[in-house]
Amino acid sequence: MYGNDFAPPEDAPGGGLLGEVEAAEAALREAAARARRGAPAPDEDVEAYFTDVIDADQKIEPRDWMPEAYRKTLIRQIAQHAHSEIIGMQPEGNWISRAPSLKRKAILLAKVQDEAGHGLYLYAAAETLGISRDELVDLLLDGRQKYSSIFNYPTLTWADVGAIGWLVDGAAIVNQVPLCRCSYGPYARAMIRVCKEESFHQRQGYEILHTLAHGTEAQKAMAQDAVDRWWYPSLAMFGPPDGDSTHSAQSMAWKIKRFSNDELRQRFVDMCVGQAEVLGLRIPDPDLRWNEERQAYDYTQPDYAELMRVIKGNGPCNRERMTHRQRAHADGAWVREAAAAYAAKRAERKAVAA
């Protein structure tokens, strides 16, 4: 999962769902199949070559020349995305031990496991840009790089697992689907894989809420309470409003970003209204209404001051999330050292034998 609620307002694209992911994948294959540019000629200007590849909707690959700023922007974005997957395991992981049926327990375990996998795909994509995973993990652990702020909110009831699936994963997918068309090949490919797997996440969340909303009074109240608490933080996942956003035209030109924060947020709201109706749950916004002229819903903006506060480290769970990750890393040090020592001994014995 991944939002746009990081420290420096960043880019985000917009999307539909599985169909758009598949379309992006088809486009990727098609672009690859088109007669394409080979390596630049010896006397060709590499920058012009880079621009050419981008303009032709071809992918930039790891060993290509690229502007330093393009590389840096991608490293930061992919790393923050990877960190978000890893930290994002915690709020939902909180309910694995208490899942109310064995089926739900299995699904949740598989889902949280997927997040770890997504984190690893993304770290691997970032590494193709010339930074090591160790460096990236250190950047997370000492707070120099951020993760999606949404994960600094607590999961207080089982319904929160449903709300995260529906709203948080839903917002993440809206953000992520356009990334499947990102100009950087390894990131685009990782995102196609991630998005395909994530659509199961959103559906399981929706199904949990649907079951609760059609269950006992207590279950229904639990579901409504979760939606009440997760709605605005989910809207904040798209980042600050465009007026305040420093998102660069550069990211657009590089085809890393394709839609503005507000475009994506609007798209998300428009999707959610009908889904909430089917759930029989209320979106906690008295001013939510259809605007015939705009052909979109008018809605109340999230509290961006709160978003900034959470980004700065003062959300309900920032400290717990970081401490948890730091402790897991520190507690595992002796195991990683043992594996490295064993590998070194084996390599040595093999060398001696040879």
Next chain:
Amino acid sequence: MTGQSSPLWEVFVRARRGLSHTHVGSLHAPDAELALRNARDLYTRRQEGVSIWVVPASAITASSPDEKDAFFDPAADKVYRHPTFYEVPDGVSHL
């Protein structure tokens, strides 16, 4: 891993009989045995009948910038991993 990184491995998977091994991504592991186990868990999520190769990234000599990666579907034995496992009530769109 810790301070001194464990090596990077490139992972190649034969998704089905009749296909060749295809590059699917990379991972870190201290040795080949662990790299193979990790590759199985990360890139095939328990799909059976696949064959996996892991190659130390440092052993690869590259000729050109061109690399074509491929994807394969998630494991078939955990149906809940697939979106179609979930009942979507009538009238719900964009899910």
Next chain:
Amino acid sequence: MTTVFDFTLGLGDDALIAAQRLGEWTTRAPEMEEDIALANIALDQLGAARLLLTYAGELEGAGRDEDALAYLRDDREFRNCLLVELPNGDFAVTVAKLFFLAAWQLPLYTALAGCADERLAAIGAKARKESAYHLDHASLWMRRLGDGTDESHRRAQDAVDQVWPYVHELFVAAPAAPVDPATLRADVDATVAAVLDEATLTRPETGWTPGGGRDGLHTEHLSYLLAEMQVLHRAHPGATW
């Protein structure tokens, strides 16, 4: 006298409690790759538990499904071995627990795959492949921890010493059961000896041999585990999820 129901329930509880403990590692493993591996093993155990408990419920014929058996029994009604309910401890303790469990589950499920009860045979055939992977994974880590650094060797040996006494309960004879666990001892001992040897670890002398799990007499740990696992389900009697 162990009936097919008792036997199936015991295996189902072993798998369920093992899954619950392994699930506790999620987000805490020593390496992200290992987080995924432990979750995979937990998912396998949980999958086997669901099949076994569902079948146990059918054998009992009292209308209890997998969730009724998992969520609505107290600790004295659970039939799992003590080994699986022990706390996770450090990674070495978890590896030792998994190693001994898998070394036993593999020949058990293999034998079960050939038993006369078709349902159990099918479950055994599926689960034995998973157990082979669990044993492989646990053995791989036993070797690395045992023959890694001084610290990991010390922790691994401590873990083996701590967990070993609980292994004996796995072989309590049940001649009437579809597979008599007593018949698995030689096979398990051979596996254990080979891996510990490679891992430069020693098997402790057999002295204290705690047991009672199959009769519902557990350690103090199980009640806490169940309190957490069952809390939500029990708070909403009759609800569907």
